[in-house]
Amino acid sequence: MRPEEIREKANSVFQEVFKDPNLQIQDAMSAKDVEKWDSLNHLVMISSIEEAFGIKIKLKELIAMKNVGDLLKTIATKVS
Amino acid sequence: MVSALEQSLVTYRDKNAFYIREQYYSYGALQERAQAISSYLNLHNTSRLPVGVIGYDAFETYAAIIGIMLSGAAYVPIHPANPMDRNTSIIEQSELCFVFAPNTSYSFEHLIDISKTKVITVADLSSASFERNHIISPNDIAYILFTSGSTGVPKGVPITHHNLESFIDSFFALGYELNSNDRFLQMFDITFDLSVMSYLVPLLKGACAYTVPFDSVKYMFIYELLENHKLTFTLMVPSILSYLRPYFSEIELPELKYSLFCGEALYADITQEWKRCIPNAKVQNVYGPTEATIFCMTYDCSDVLKENNGMVCIGNPMKNCDILIVDEESKPTNAKGELCLGGPQVTQGYLKNEEKNASSFFMYNEARYYRTGDLAYADKDGEILYAGRKDYQVKVMGGFRVELSEIEHHVRVYTSISGVAAVAVPNAMGISQIFLFVEQLNKEVSEVIDYLKTQMPEYMIPAAIHSLVAFPLNSNGKTDRKELEKMIQHAAK
Numbered sequence: 152m153r154p155e156e157i158r159e160k161a162n163s164v165f166q167e168v169f170k171d172p173n174l175q176i177q178d179a180m181s182a183k184d185v186e187k188w189d190s191l192n193h194l195v196m197i198s199s200i201e202e203a204f205g206i207k208i209k210l211k212e213l214i215a216m217k218n219v220g221d222l223l224k225t226i227a228t229k230v231s
Numbered sequence: 232m233v234s235a236l237e238q239s240l241v242t243y244r245d246k247n248a249f250y251i252r253e254q255y256y257s258y259g260a261l262q263e264r265a266q267a268i269s270s271y272l273n274l275h276n277t278s279r280l281p282v283g284v285i286g287y288d289a290f291e292t293y294a295a296i297i298g299i300m301l302s303g304a305a306y307v308p309i310h311p312a313n314p315m316d317r318n319t320s321i322i323e324q325s326e327l328c329f330v331f332a333p334n335t336s337y338s339f340e341h342l343i344d345i346s347k348t349k350v351i352t353v354a355d356l357s358s359a360s361f362e363r364n365h366i367i368s369p370n371d372i373a374y375i376l377f378t379s380g381s382t383g384v385p386k387g388v389p390i391t392h393h394n395l396e397s398f399i400d401s402f403f404a405l406g407y408e409l410n411s412n413d414r415f416l417q418m419f420d421i422t423f424d425l426s427v428m429s430y431l432v433p434l435l436k437g438a439c440a441y442t443v444p445f446d447s448v449k450y451m452f453i454y455e456l457l458e459n460h461k462l463t464f465t466l467m468v469p470s471i472l473s474y475l476r477p478y479f480s481e482i483e484l485p486e487l488k489y490s491l492f493c494g495e496a497l498y499a500d501i502t503q504e505w506k507r508c509i510p511n512a513k514v515q516n517v518y519g520p521t522e523a524t525i526f527c528m529t530y531d532c533s534d535v536l537k538e539n540n541g542m543v544c545i546g547n548p549m550k551n552c553d554i555l556i557v558d559e560e561s562k563p564t565n566a567k568g569e570l571c572l573g574g575p576q577v578t579q580g581y582l583k584n585e586e587k588n589a590s591s592f593f594m595y596n597e598a599r600y601y602r603t604g605d606l607a608y609a610d611k612d613g614e615i616l617y618a619g620r621k622d623y624q625v626k627v628m629g630g631f632r633v634e635l636s637e638i639e640h641h642v643r644v645y646t647s648i649s650g651v652a653a654v655a656v657p658n659a660m661g662i663s664q665i666f667l668f669v670e671q672l673n674k675e676v677s678e679v680i681d682y683l684k685t686q687m688p689e690y691m692i693p694a695a696i697h698s699l700v701a702f703p704l705n706s707n708g709k710t711d712r713k714e715l716e717k718m719i720q721h722a723a724k
Binding site for chain 1: 446447448449450451454455458474475478481482700701702703704
């Protein structure tokens with residue numbers, strides 16, 4: 152899967168989870184930048200990403216991620 | 232207690248008191264800022280009126296709390312996510328003269344009406360030495376916390392130094408082995424009284440408290456602290472476990488010595504699974520409302536857990552707590568009834584709220600008791616089992632009394648899912664109907680209903696079952712039942 156495809160697919164997951172059709176993910180974006188990004192939506196977002204890409208992200212990988220860019224990189228290593 | 236705190240600041244000068252946003256702060260640094268605050272208050276708050284603190288996750292927030300305590304005034308936390316109206320009500324009710332904000336990176340203009348209340352930035356205060364020139368009396372107030380009132384106006388719960396010292400005495404009487412090398416989790420917003428144990432106990436022991444910002448993804452942040460900093464003592468709300476449960480097989484925390492749970496019902500099945508992640512820790516379920524100072528009952532979770540409807544036993548009263556279980560006529564009963572608490576941890580009463588005080592406190596055998604609104608009963612060994620909130624005991628069609636926790640229990644047993652919540656919402660006719668929420672329901676709704684029909688009378692069967700990925704949490708990290716009720720009300724419109 153090409154990086155742009157990953158980004159695009161992840162972007163639609165974010166738009167759906169955070170209920171914002173105009174949301175555009177950025178590499179540096181993290182929970183503090185998105186108003187609705189709380190514990191509940193984080194959990195929903197991770198499980199939606201896992202489902203959309205058919206992957207499983209481990210807890211240690213999750214805590215190592217500091218922003219959306221890290222998440223996209225993790226997805227890329229798992230889908231390839 | 233304040234003297235012991237002052238002693239700690241000197242004795243452990245070079246040790247770390249806090250770890251906040253990836254930075255350590257020493258006891259020496261804490262003393263320096265706390266003294267700047269207390270000497271300022273000594274000059275400008277001579278009548279020692281209560282002082283506000285905006286609860287951002289910052290070093291200066293804790294320095295303000297300690298500084299206010301040293302000055303002999305009470306602190307009143309203000310939540311940074313509260314609307315201004317609620318804060319104004321808190322400020323007016325507690326007659327705050329000042330509010331402290333941490334430093335210039337945190338704004339407060341949207342939280343406090345600055346035309347009426349003076350806000351002081353802690354980081355801007357000049358260093359100053361402070362010598363306490365008065366004795367703090369046991370009846371002086373240490374802090375006032377506000378809980379939501381049924382009328383929409385927040386209720387103030389003043390906790391005196393005597394209340395707080397009684398808690399500390401009860402706490403250490405439990406025999407925890409703690410020293411200045413321990414590392415404590417402080418996951419609570421300072422508007423929630425479990426925060427007081429989480430920063431005060433480590434400070435009294437020369438240990439370090441690791442804090443969690445209110446606007447973080449809390450369960451991830453907490454796990455990261457547990458894993459990376461090898462925390463040794465944690466007090467958490469049980470909801471954190473529900474969020475971490477999918478990852479339990481990856482979690483191993485051998486350094487954790489004590490794992491305490493408080494704030495909402497702890498479920499037996501998830502507790503047993505959690506114990507496998509923390510092989511060397513003692514797990515305790517602790518219980519208590521803000522009105523009885525932090526917590527006042529404890530239960531050690533050994534291999535076999537006592538439970539009622541899946542909810543772990545709350546055990547026995549601590550050293551400075553008396554309990555009484557009463558029936559509808561406020562007479563002691565051996566059956567299930569309302570749990571009432573007495574003893575020196577119990578508050579003198581709500582702030583300026585005579586009506587509520589008259590209904591919440593009563594005398595029995597010359598002792599004063601607080602009605603918790605929780606249902607409980609004693610088992611044959613005299614240990615106390617929690618049986619849900621009195622408010623969860625609802626009356627449905629035909630006046631049948633229903634225990635919502637019982638419905639939840641049957642669903643938990645059938646689905647093996649711990650995230651189950653039943654709510655009662657009045658319909659357009661004003662008749663309460665029961666709705667059930669389940670986290671990631673793994674069965675057909677009709678299967679669940681059919682099973683429930685084999686276990687309970689028809690009037691207890693939920694009108695609908697909704698599956699959610701996870702439950703919404705309130706600012707204290709507990710399952711937000713009001714939000715669940717709103718989902719039903721919203722859908723009905």
